[in-house]
Amino acid sequence: MQLPSPLQRVEFDEWEPYDVEVYFKRDDLIHPIISGNKWRKSYGHLLKFFEGNYNGILTFGGAYSNHLIAVAAIAEKLGIPSIGIVRGEINDNPALEKAKECGMKLIPLNRTVYRNKDISELIQLYPEIDFSKFNFIPEGGGGEAGMVGCQSIIDEISLPFDYIVSACGTGTTLAGLVNVLSEKVFAVGVSVLKGEDTLTTYIKHLTKKENFEVFEGFHFGGYARTTDELLSFARRFMNLTSIPLDYVYTAKMVFAFNQLLKQGYFPKGSRIVLLHTGGLYNAPII
């Protein structure tokens, strides 16, 4: 594990006229699988595991979930049993194969039951497993415990800075950042989901703070959707900076930053940190 993750100055030709200093916080380099916000969001849940009287950890995810394989890899490293409840069918995609290789027991759950996170059916199907001995980590590692480890991202940045920008799914990562930011620093979130207009309320509720803004207009059609415009921008950025991006989260974040910069959102002289939240194992742009 590479911690603290590197903070890298980024030069990109399209940003030169705007007189800002841009850095990338390379959380993607923490670990090939336990990468980006996966390590950060699991941290608080692991503290709960160690504080409680548990035998293992159990979590939830779709068949291509970054979170599921990251939890599997963490459990393998720590030598603790893990269960992954998979939404719908278990297919033999590389992510689930990797989770299995790490020793995670994968259990499929039909989509309706999964939506309600109702495990009573599982208790009947798997009487040999004592589910009460497993610490439940919510889907994506979200919630208040998920925020705890995100706070160290800010502690690791040794330079003073004015803005931090992150992709948002559930908003947990952004909330973790906002929670520990000084009032002088502003956080910008880029939602990758379509029609997700509850993020601002959610983050305000978790942090009781207002020094952030979430942009909803950069989802490119919705979760994991892309367009030629997004992909060609991301490829050009990757070629010129050698920073890899994924098409679900980080490409949309950099695209949004680029647009906002050109619209004058970031004042001249600003120092801005873009957070690389990972996602490269499942959805790299090639």
Ligand SMILES: Cc1ncc(COP(=O)(O)O)c(C=O)c1O
């Ligand atoms: C690579 C990557 N970036 C960003 C996010 C969004 O994080 P959050 O759900 O905490 O907003 C996720 C989802 O966990 C992710 O997998």
